[in-house]
Amino acid sequence: MQAIHTIHSRFVPLQIENIDTDQIIPARFLKATTKEGFGKNLFRDWRYENDDENRPRPGFALNDPGYSGQILVAGKNFGCGSSREHAAWSLLDYGFRVVVSSFFADIFKSNALNNGLLPVQVSDGFLQRIFALGSSATLTVNLEEQSIAIDATGDMERFAINPYKKTCLLHGYDDLDYLLSIKSAIESFEKQPA
Amino acid sequence: MGKTLFEKIWEKHIVRTIADGPDVLYIDKHFIHEVTSPQAFAGLERRGLKVFRPAQVVATADHNVPTINQHLPISDELSRNQVEQLIRNCKAHGIELYGLGHPYQGIVHVIGPELGITQPGMTIVCGDSHTSTHGAFGSIAFGIGTSEVEMVLASQCLLQARPKLMRIRVEGSLNRGVVSKDIILHIISAISSSGATGYFVEFAGSAIRSLSMEARMTICNMSIEMGARGGMIAPDQTTFDYLEGRRFAPAGRDWDQKLEEWKRLYSDEDAVFDKEVSIAAGDIEPMITYGTNPGLGIAINGLIPAPETIPDESERRNIVKALNYMGLEAGKPLKGMPVQHVFIGSCTNSRIEDLRLVAGLVKGRKKNEGVKVMIVPGSQQVAAQVREEGLDKIFAEAGFEVRQPGCSACLGMNEDKIPAGEYCISTSNRNFEGRQGAGARTLLASPLTAAAAAITGVVTDIRELLS
Numbered sequence: 001m002q003a004i005h006t007i008h009s010r011f012v013p014l015q016i017e018n019i020d021t022d023q024i025i026p027a028r029f030l031k032a033t034t035k036e037g038f039g040k041n042l043f044r045d046w047r048y049e050n051d052d053e054n055r056p057r058p059g060f061a062l063n064d065p066g067y068s069g070q071i072l073v074a075g076k077n078f079g080c081g082s083s084r085e086h087a088a089w090s091l092l093d094y095g096f097r098v099v100v101s102s103f104f105a106d107i108f109k110s111n112a113l114n115n116g117l118l119p120v121q122v123s124d125g126f127l128q129r130i131f132a133l134g135s136s137a138t139l140t141v142n143l144e145e146q147s148i149a150i151d152a153t154g155d156m157e158r159f160a161i162n163p164y165k166k167t168c169l170l171h172g173y174d175d176l177d178y179l180l181s182i183k184s185a186i187e188s189f190e191k192q193p194a
Numbered sequence: 195m196g197k198t199l200f201e202k203i204w205e206k207h208i209v210r211t212i213a214d215g216p217d218v219l220y221i222d223k224h225f226i227h228e229v230t231s232p233q234a235f236a237g238l239e240r241r242g243l244k245v246f247r248p249a250q251v252v253a254t255a256d257h258n259v260p261t262i263n264q265h266l267p268i269s270d271e272l273s274r275n276q277v278e279q280l281i282r283n284c285k286a287h288g289i290e291l292y293g294l295g296h297p298y299q300g301i302v303h304v305i306g307p308e309l310g311i312t313q314p315g316m317t318i319v320c321g322d323s324h325t326s327t328h329g330a331f332g333s334i335a336f337g338i339g340t341s342e343v344e345m346v347l348a349s350q351c352l353l354q355a356r357p358k359l360m361r362i363r364v365e366g367s368l369n370r371g372v373v374s375k376d377i378i379l380h381i382i383s384a385i386s387s388s389g390a391t392g393y394f395v396e397f398a399g400s401a402i403r404s405l406s407m408e409a410r411m412t413i414c415n416m417s418i419e420m421g422a423r424g425g426m427i428a429p430d431q432t433t434f435d436y437l438e439g440r441r442f443a444p445a446g447r448d449w450d451q452k453l454e455e456w457k458r459l460y461s462d463e464d465a466v467f468d469k470e471v472s473i474a475a476g477d478i479e480p481m482i483t484y485g486t487n488p489g490l491g492i493a494i495n496g497l498i499p500a501p502e503t504i505p506d507e508s509e510r511r512n513i514v515k516a517l518n519y520m521g522l523e524a525g526k527p528l529k530g531m532p533v534q535h536v537f538i539g540s541c542t543n544s545r546i547e548d549l550r551l552v553a554g555l556v557k558g559r560k561k562n563e564g565v566k567v568m569i570v571p572g573s574q575q576v577a578a579q580v581r582e583e584g585l586d587k588i589f590a591e592a593g594f595e596v597r598q599p600g601c602s603a604c605l606g607m608n609e610d611k612i613p614a615g616e617y618c619i620s621t622s623n624r625n626f627e628g629r630q631g632a633g634a635r636t637l638l639a640s641p642l643t644a645a646a647a648a649i650t651g652v653v654t655d656i657r658e659l660l661s
Contacts, residue, residue: 017512018387018487022626027605031258031272033232033279035340045628075508077388080421080487081626082605083323084230085339106357106391106423107323111339162355164215174341176241179349182210182218186246186351189209189220 001116003172007098007141008151010069012061015131019074020081021108025090027082038086039093062094066135073100073130073139078119079108088115098141100148102127113165114174120148126157143169196462199428200359200394203334203459207317209351216353222316223250224346225302226289228280229257229607230321234344235283245287247350252311253284253291256301257322258607261570261597264294273608287347298441300573300599303327303541307411308575310440314429314456319346323418324541324623329426330410331433332459334394336424357423358392358468361461363399366475371657373551374409375543375621375640377401378416379481379491381473387489391421393469396461401475402427407436408547415542416623419488428460480656482528482619483638485516486627492528494643494655500524519627520635521615528653532564533637535618536648537630538594539570540604543621543641546579552645553585555659561593562651568610569594570602594648606631619647 029041047062049055056063072091078101079087088111091099099112100120112119120141122130130139130150138151143166149156161169168174179186197205209218226234231253238245245251258273268274277294284291292298298305303324306312314332319325321343328335342352364377382389395417402410410427417425434453437443444452461467479493490513492498498517501524504510517524538544538552549571561567569589571577577599580586589596603610604622606629612618614633621644625636637653646654 016515017508020487020624020626022605022624022629026628026632027257027607030229030607031270031276033276034236035233045632051632077391077421080387080391081323081418081624083321083325083337083339085233085321085341088339103388103391105388105421107337107339111341114339114341162215164212164353175353176237176341176345176348178353179218179345179351180243183349186209186218186220186349190350 001172001174004097004116004118004143004169006143007070008138009071010067010136010138011071011073011100011130012067012069013131014061014072014074017075018077018080021079021084021087022081024079024087025084030084030086035089037093038090039095042090042094070095070097071100071139071141072096072098073127076101076103076124078104080105083107083111085111085115088112088117092117100127100130113169116169116172118143118169120159122148122157122159126155129155195466196464198359198461198465198467199332199396199426199459200334203315203317204356212353216355219317219352219354221319221346221350221352223252223311223318225306225318225320225325226251226253226343227257227302227320227322228255228276230340231283231343232276232279233340234347237344238347243348245289245347248288250350251289251347252306253280253289254299254302254305255280255293256599257601257605259294259600260608261600261602261610264598270608297574300575301541301544301601303415304545304572304576307331307407308440308573310437310443313437313443313452314433314459319352324415326417326422326424327411327415327541329414329417329424330407332426332429332456334424334426337418357394360390360393360395360422360469360471361467362395362397362471362473364397364401364473364475365399366401368401368475369479371480371642371660372478373640373642374405374412376478376481378413379483379488379638380478382416382420382489383481383491384473385420385471387419387487388421390417393422395422395425397425397427398461403430406547407432408545411545412542416488419623429456480640480643482643482653483625484520484522484528485513486519486625488623488625488638490516491638494653495527495529497527498522498524528637529655531617531653532651533619533647533653534565534616535612536565536567536644537603537618537620537622538568538641538644539572539602540622541572541601542623544570544572544576546576548621548641549576549580549585550583552641553588555642555645556592556594556649557588559592559649561648564651565648567594567648568603569596570610571596571599573599603630605629606634612636619644619653
């Protein structure tokens with residue numbers, strides 16, 4: 001997993017709530033057996049008319065050359081629905097490292113953290129202030145300080161993250177490294193009487 | 195202070211607790227399927243690891259499999275590749291696979307319970323959000339991502355922060371024509387599609403107690419649709435009667451011993467939940483959804499809400515967007531609206547009891563000409579039972595097409611898709627945009643309400659067809 005410290009970047013706004021993982025990556029693209037290459041189908045049915053890559057839907061933020069960056073900013077309850085980790089893979093593969101929302105669905109959040117994609121939960125008010133910014137505005141997300149700031153105004157908010165997960169992300173560790181290191185404890189647990 | 199059902203099970207499965215971090219939670223049973231496991235096996239191979247406890251893993255092929263001609267090679271190359279990959283991975287790691295052609299094959303959340311693999315007091319995971327289904331037996335069951343599938347394969351453990359706990363009580367007797375799908379759609383509409391995010395939910399109360407195991411599974415299945423990590427119901431005599439004698443249920447002295455343990459699995463009188471919700475069963479009517487998340491539902495005789503009556507601006511925007519996708523008009527009823535498709539299946543409602551309900555209603559009736567009706571049994575065992583009970587003849591006479599087991603049109607990964615712009619009354623669990631095919635418009639409802647629409651061709655109040 002790629003470590004993450006500070007991301008300073010422009011952002012792509014998706015002012016839509018309850019974005020489910022079927023929108024992030026539709027089920028028909030889940031037939032791969034590797035984790036790579038999902039970015040081209042990210043938000044596929046919102047991005048293209050009639051599934052045609054030559055017909056990008058105007059008005060959809062990913063198709064707007066004015067927007068770019070490593071940060072996706074979305075309405076509340078982002079990532080609800082299916083447990084497909086392909087959602088996190090497709091966001092990363094597209095080039096995002098941070099998703100900002102005022103609320104995340106549980107499984108998406110775990111999947112994101114397990115892949116080095118940082119979910120940053122902010123207040124509704126802060127989220128609205130980001131949406132009100134122009135396309136050239138930049139944000140700075142600092143994991144060590146657990147802060148997100150609007151660079152132009154200095155408007156800043158702190159975000160919460162489990163201390164264990166924070167350490168993992170800062171160093172690029174994943175849970176499996178840890179679990180493998182305590183194998184003997186797991187074996188002893190199994191031998192306990194029920 | 196007493197303990198909740200959840201706490202009793204969780205605490206028995208803690209291998210250790212990380213300071214300021216999650217618990218290392220031991221997993222008893224791990225179900226895997228073809229779509230969310232290949233990258234996990236590839237990860238193991240990259241690290242040179244074997245599956246730690248293959249006997250605790252059960253595999254099936256369900257998500258992308260065709261529901262006709264399952265004896266033939268899968269024509270879609272990518273789907274075939276995934277299914278073959280699963281066969282190779284299971285073989286290489288010594289995992290039991292109920293694949294295509296096996297008499298136990300079926301939707302993972304149908305076969306676990308029907309084979310008696312799912313038992314009270316267990317921790318159960320699967321790379322699928324509807325793993326919550328297994329909580330109906332009084333187990334802690336939840337969906338995980340592929341990285342976590344890899345962790346469980348490698349260590350039989352997961353790092354999990356303890357969720358908050360919510361109890362939802364449904365008290366009283368159910369109205370005529372109301373089944374468990376209506377209960378859960380009512381609850382989700384009441385608390386919203388994110389109303390239980392961060393929580394694990396225990397369903398309780400006299401109306402829940404009165405339900406069969408199949409009906410309880412429908413409720414727990416959709417707990418993820420209100421954002422909950424999982425749902426659960428304390429085991430009772432209904433649970434024990436269902437399990438006794440099943441293929442992998444304990445037997446003889448083991449059964450007696452397990453039964454004693456299982457009888458202690460309930461929330462103590464003085465147990466404390468972070469949140470309590472109370473629902474009167476008498477308030478629940480047959481339900482249907484009109485929007486693009488499962489929380490956007492109304493009683494079958496209700497009106498689609500008018501956005502201008504909704505105070506919250508973002509909620510208003512959501513509904514406008516949903517109605518636009520669905521091609522529906524605010525303030526109008528759904529009842530009487532023509533539908534082109536009826537899908538009866540999925541891990542929510544494809545069990546034998548669901549199909550008996552449907553058969554009971556359609557016996558001696560014919561489907562409306564304007565509707566295509568697809569019934570997809572949840573498993574080979576359900577399909578066999580359908581034939582044994584002669585339900586297949588009732589369906590054939592009604593003009594319903596009965597297909598072979600799989601996830602099918604619930605998520606449109608195989609060729610069972612709803613065409614763009616057309617309406618489908620579906621017994622599945624999600625009405626997201628494009629879920630049943632790009633542009634498809636899904637109305638979620640109970641098997642009874644779906645069957646009623648198949649007969650009349652329009653959204654129908656099932657109570658008008660009951661004699």
